[in-house]
Amino acid sequence: MGRILWLLGVGIVLFLVRIVLFKTGLIHMVKKWRRTMTDLFHVYQHYKVPEFNGNGQENHLYRKVTTYLNSLSSLEDSDYTNLFTGKKPNEIVLRLDRNQVVGDEFLGARVCWINGEDGEEDGARSFVLKIRKADKRRILGPYLQHIHTVSDELEQRNNTELKLFINVVQGKKNGRWRSIPFNHPCTFDNIAMETDLKNKVKSDLESFLKGRQYYNRLGRVWKRSYLLYGPSGTGKSSFVAAMANFLDYDVYDIDLSKVTDDSDLKMLLLQTRAKSLIVIEDLDRFVSAKSTAVSVSGILNFADSIITSCAADERIMVFTMTGKEHIDPAMIRPGRVDVHIHFPLCDFTAFKTLANNYLGLKEHKLFPQVEGIFQSGASLSPAEIGELMIANRSSPTRALKHVISALQTDGDRRGNAGRRSFLESGSRRSISEDACSEMSGSLCGGGGGGSSPAVKEFRKLYGLLRIKSGRKSESYDVARDIRDG
Structure with a gap:
């Protein structure tokens, strides 16, 4: 009888201890103490994954690590975790917060990731991988490859959501770009534009998507640039949205008033991703008013320079303005701007x-x-x-x-x-047409004359499209102005 009472008392005590441990913070303190004691008997190696490389470009491994860590179930064990609404109704997703630790296991070894911040001034973000030196040679290479594989699968699965990036003032934390979901409903199917023009633009964009080898063979960076010009309210911004939805590209909208100088504009370009539309709206207004710290030469170098050749691969650049009359022709020459599209008032x-x-x-x-x-x-x-x-x-x-x-x-x-x-612009258009006819009679869609292979290559590269509206008195070049200067 006494033994039964003793066992019963031990059971009650153990039950009370369990309640005290799990219903209070003691169990957390015990686990933390155990990890600290374990660390005393192991030597660790630390690997830092910064958000940007030394040249200011995005470190793609940082994005892959972010995607991978946010998919771990152990994220729930972090001391502080952010909660966000997901894409699906009533879906809640977890995101690791700043200076928090999340654990992971791979091939029987335990590793830790620390989500850190480099400093107070620039606020650059980074991840730090903490791994035992005894496990380093065995798992480091396979583990990083595992992160690549899992993150690629997750990105392909979640790649249905486009993003709109906007630049913020220099000195803000977490880089220069902020993103929000891009859910603009405009497409080439519902945009108010002539069918023939839409088909030509779509064909031009499809050729660009398939043009990697073609551009590489020519020794040119794989990019395409558009100029959209016309009065306000004629659909230029909607056209950009239709392009993004058609290409399935993210949009980077550059606000020149938030750019500190020409070097800062180049840095913004370096921090963009491939498969994106880079947009500068109302360019003529900024140039004429000189309301930003960016110079004309800075914009020229942004559109066509060594930096652009290194950082603009697989990108579409779009410039919008109300008119071309007060713009230096050098800013919109072939090579800097490939396709010109005029957006007239409604007919x-x-x-x-x-x-x-x-x-x-x-x-x-x-x-x-x-x-x-x-x-x-x-x-x-x-x-x-x-x-x-x-x-x-x-x-x-x-x-x-x-x-x-x-x-x-x-x-x-x-x-x-x-x-x-x-x-008023008719005389200039006539000169352009004359210059075009000197290169080839059929280059701009005119009649007569064949095209040499070199001209065909030129036409294919610059997308010299020509459309005329149904109104006889108001013909216009829709997709290409060739200048003779």
Whole structure:
């Protein structure tokens, strides 16, 4: 009887000890003490994985380690872990916080990763791998290869989400770029643009995607550059989004007002990733106002320099502006800018696309009246017409009446100004066409004459596309301006 009572008492004591250990922080203290004592009997080697290489470029291993560590179940054992919403509804994902430790096991050996920060000024991020020297020769190489394999699989699985990167002011922590999910719904299917032009742009982009060997054979960096120019609200930003969705590329939007100097602009380029669109919007405004610390030569070197050749492989560069009249031709010459696309004010063809997208209308009794107003020279930007349709989407007829009213008031002034702009640029366009015809009669889509192999290579490289709108009085080069200077 006494033995039974003794065993019962021991059981109660053990139960109480278990409660004290697991219901308080004592068990954590015991584990930490045990790890400390174990460390006293082992010699460790430390390996640092910084976010950037010595030349300022992204260290791809850092990204792979980040992806790998965030997939470990042991992340839950970290003292401090961040919680974020996932892609799926009600999904919660864990992310390792700064200066936290996460453990991992590989081939029977235990390693630790420390998520650190190098200093207070630059705030550069890094991971530190802590591994026993006795295990180093046996597992280090296979373990790093394991990280590569797992992270590549995870990135392929999660590569459906595009990102929009924006540059921040120098001195901020965690590098110069911040990213948010890029969920812009604009595609080439729903953008208001002539079908022929869309098909030519898509064909040009598809050729770029398949062009690695072609560019390497020419000794050129595998990049493509676009100039999008036209009045505000004509769809340039939407076109960039459509390009990103078509290519499945991330977008880097450079704000020149947050760039400190020319070297800083180069550093931003070095820190971009492959398979991305690098965008500088309203370039003419920055150049004319000189409102940034970046010089014209800095922008020229950004578009075409040794740094660009080393850091712009497999990238699309996009520059937007309202007009080319006040821009130095050297900034947009072939080699720096390959494809020029003009975004004019809305015409009747674009209007019908907008009516179909915004109102679900393919035909309407008011369409002939709208067409007549466009033919008289009146016009508005696609954004202005789109806003009228959105505001009156519950009644398509009312929406069309508002569009007609706007075209009859502001549209006539806008349309005539646009027509004068076309006429003023006609002499320059004629010179460009003459220069083009001297190289080849068919280079710009004209008739007669064959093309030499060299000209064909030139055409394929620079994508000399030419489209004319259906309006006889307002023809324009859509995708290429060749200058003779």
